[in-house]
Amino acid sequence: MEVEAGEVFGLLGPNGAGKSTTIKLLMGIIFPTSGSAQMLGKPVSDVAMHRDIGYLPEQPYFYDYLTAVEVLDYFARFHGYGAAERGERVQKMLQKVGLETAGKIQLRKYSKGMLQRVGLAQAILHDPKLVILDEPMSGLDPVGRREVRDIILELKSTGKTILFSTHILPDAEMLCDRVGVIAGGKLRGVGAPGAIVGVKATGMEILFELTEGMELPGKIRAAATKSGAGYRMSVGESELYLALEGLRAAGARITSVTQVKPTLEDFFMELVGKDRAQAAAVEVSAQ
Amino acid sequence: MSRLLIVARNTFREAVRDRVLYNLVFFAFLMIASAVIVGQISMDIETVVMVSLGLSAISLIGLLIAVFMGVGLVSKEIDKRTLHAVLAKPLRRWEFLLGKFAGLVVTLAVNTVAMAAGLFAALWLVKHSIARGDAVVLVAVYFILLKLMLVVALAMLFSCFTSPLLAILFTGGLYLAGMFVSELRSLQLTNLTPQMQKFFAVISYVLPNFGNYDVMGAAAHGRSIAAMLIVHNTLYTILYCAIVLGAAAVIFSRKDLK
Numbered sequence: 001m002e003v004e005a006g007e008v009f010g011l012l013g014p015n016g017a018g019k020s021t022t023i024k025l026l027m028g029i030i031f032p033t034s035g036s037a038q039m040l041g042k043p044v045s046d047v048a049m050h051r052d053i054g055y056l057p058e059q060p061y062f063y064d065y066l067t068a069v070e071v072l073d074y075f076a077r078f079h080g081y082g083a084a085e086r087g088e089r090v091q092k093m094l095q096k097v098g099l100e101t102a103g104k105i106q107l108r109k110y111s112k113g114m115l116q117r118v119g120l121a122q123a124i125l126h127d128p129k130l131v132i133l134d135e136p137m138s139g140l141d142p143v144g145r146r147e148v149r150d151i152i153l154e155l156k157s158t159g160k161t162i163l164f165s166t167h168i169l170p171d172a173e174m175l176c177d178r179v180g181v182i183a184g185g186k187l188r189g190v191g192a193p194g195a196i197v198g199v200k201a202t203g204m205e206i207l208f209e210l211t212e213g214m215e216l217p218g219k220i221r222a223a224a225t226k227s228g229a230g231y232r233m234s235v236g237e238s239e240l241y242l243a244l245e246g247l248r249a250a251g252a253r254i255t256s257v258t259q260v261k262p263t264l265e266d267f268f269m270e271l272v273g274k275d276r277a278q279a280a281a282v283e284v285s286a287q
Numbered sequence: 288m289s290r291l292l293i294v295a296r297n298t299f300r301e302a303v304r305d306r307v308l309y310n311l312v313f314f315a316f317l318m319i320a321s322a323v324i325v326g327q328i329s330m331d332i333e334t335v336v337m338v339s340l341g342l343s344a345i346s347l348i349g350l351l352i353a354v355f356m357g358v359g360l361v362s363k364e365i366d367k368r369t370l371h372a373v374l375a376k377p378l379r380r381w382e383f384l385l386g387k388f389a390g391l392v393v394t395l396a397v398n399t400v401a402m403a404a405g406l407f408a409a410l411w412l413v414k415h416s417i418a419r420g421d422a423v424v425l426v427a428v429y430f431i432l433l434k435l436m437l438v439v440a441l442a443m444l445f446s447c448f449t450s451p452l453l454a455i456l457f458t459g460g461l462y463l464a465g466m467f468v469s470e471l472r473s474l475q476l477t478n479l480t481p482q483m484q485k486f487f488a489v490i491s492y493v494l495p496n497f498g499n500y501d502v503m504g505a506a507a508h509g510r511s512i513a514a515m516l517i518v519h520n521t522l523y524t525i526l527y528c529a530i531v532l533g534a535a536a537v538i539f540s541r542k543d544l545k
Contacts, residue, residue: 024371024544027371027374027375028374029370029371029374029543029544030543030544031541031543047377047378047379048377049377050375050376050377050378051377053375054375055371055372055375056372057368057371057372057375059368060368060371060372061367061368061369062369062372063297063301063369065300065301065304065305066300074293074297075372075373075376077293078290078293078376078377078378079376079377080289119372122372123375
């Protein structure tokens with residue numbers, strides 16, 4: 001697996017797939033039994049390289065006897081900044097993650113979402129070239145998630161490389177240039193979110209409305225389902241014009257015709273489904 | 288080096304903000320105060336009783352802090368996963384370990400000095416003077432601090448490869464065994480096989496000799512302590528701590544964190 005400079009790369013997979021393990025290996029928190037990895041052209045065992053790397057651990061936890069200002073100041077010291085620059089960077093980061101009014105509160109009083117924000121602040125405090133975020137949206141409310149998405153996009157616009165793990169697929173589809181899907185400890189696919197699932201349409205979706213008292217032909221009625229004030233029906237691409245003719249003849253008002261493409265979620269679910277089926281088969285054969 | 292000091296500074300700050308520490312120090316002052324009372328009811332030997340009780344309090348409280356906080360220094364960071372963000376900084380694991388050690392040693396030094404000041408205040412209250420001979424009490428306090436350094440190093444070593452509870456038991460056990468090293472060396476083991484005699488001889492030199500730090504009797508009675516013992520104990524502590532912390536650093540540097 002390779003992450004290109006300047007891209008946002010999403011590591012996707014269900015719980016227990018190996019996303020955090022991969023990230024921990026990169027950060028030297030655990031060690032590989034075999035194989036190797038490099039970041040910024042250097043082996044991961046080179047700690048000096050951490051100057052250019054920012055890392056947000058999964059469900060981060062910090063010294064709860066410190067305030068957010070103190071903990072960020074503590075981390076900033078490792079990068080050799082003077083007191084004035086530390087103070088400036090800490091305030092800037094607190095503002096960026098929306099904690100400027102909570103900076104002097106001890107972390108023991110912080111919620112999970114607030115700790116996540118502190119984690120994000122310490123990860124980008126030193127302006128790293130590569131930012132690694134382990135489940136950055138975890139524990140955040142919709143507003144917080146939106147803010148984190150904005151921060152990731154802002155980092156991208158300044159040329160940073162971002163690697164993040166998630167199991168929230170819409171986030172990955174929205175943010176990532178490329179994704180890698182991990183399941184069962186194996187990398188199952190790498191590519192742009194669209195490319196990885198294939199761009200070929202799997203069918204067409206028609207939305208239409210009927211005026212009072214109108215009757216649909218039997219074949220169309222069987223394929224359509226009620227959806228709000230109107231109806232929805234899915235047809236194959238080759239059957240589209242036939243279906244539209246039928247609807248027009250019945251006097252239906254067609255409101256939308258869209259191509260149906262598989263989403264990352266479909267791909268993901270298919271993989272997970274295969275894995276579970278495989279796991280179940282192994283379990284049965286073991287018995 | 289500066290990164291090591293950053294960790295040390297934070298460890299000291301953690302200890303200062305830990306209320307358990309204040310309770311222990313309060314307890315120590317209480318013991319010293321009780322030494323004053325006991326000293327007053329001990330006819331003619333009030334100094335002996337006060338110094339003995341005071342030094343015992345300083346040693347006991349120091350040992351409790353050294354063992355419990357020493358074991359928790361690394362294991363707590365691993366358990367709470369505070370270590371993950373710290374190790375993502377340009378900081379080597381051995382620097383973190385030594386920083387933690389230095390931070391706790393500074394904490395213990397501050398506490399020991401504070402408690403020793405309390406003991407001298409108590410002596411002054413009872414005797415209305417501090418004689419030159421009382422300097423030997425300072426030497427005893429210094430030896431307690433050296434002993435505590437060694438205990439912290441051992442606690443950290445054990446906490447690098449075993450559970451906190453076992454690390455406390457191992458450290459405590461080794462401390463007790465180390466108190467009797469001199470006895471072990473002077474034992475007449477003639478009824479044992481030569482191999483067993485050799486084994487016990489080796490063990491008696493491998494075990495940390497905590498008995499060497501005990502000069503409480505001399506301090507209480509105002510007897511002088513040989514300068515060579517001060518040099519010997521200082522060098523012994525530095526060397527033993529270096530070996531123990533070196534082993535801890537090797538183990539910790541290869542440890543998979545959860």
